[in-house]
Amino acid sequence: MDFTAETFQHAEEFLKSERLYSTSCLVADMQMPGMIGLELYHQLVGSGTVTLTILITAYPDDTDRARALHAGVFCCLSKDENELQACIRLALRAASRPGGYDHD
Secondary structure, X not given: OOOOOOOOOOHHHHHOOOOOOOOOEEEEEOOOOOOOHHHHXXXXXXXXXXXXXXXXXXXXXXXXXXXXXXXXXXXXXXXXXXXXXXXXXXXXXXXXXOOOOOOO
């Protein structure tokens, strides 16, 4: 499965972009300058935008991970390239299923 990636300088730039509604899977850092990853996810959910979201962190914390997963984030990972690629592939498969992805 191939995929195309696009980068944004910060969460606000993504929220204002034309890619907002066509993104199948979003990968964001838990600790970004400005809006943190979980805040970005909550903003997407609050606006009715359903985007499978993967949060990554260099500082794994079980409490933050549990909070993110409970909120509906697809994956919450430490910064490990192989683990991230596997989770992205799972998310894209889930997004392409009829009816989309339902976290519950």
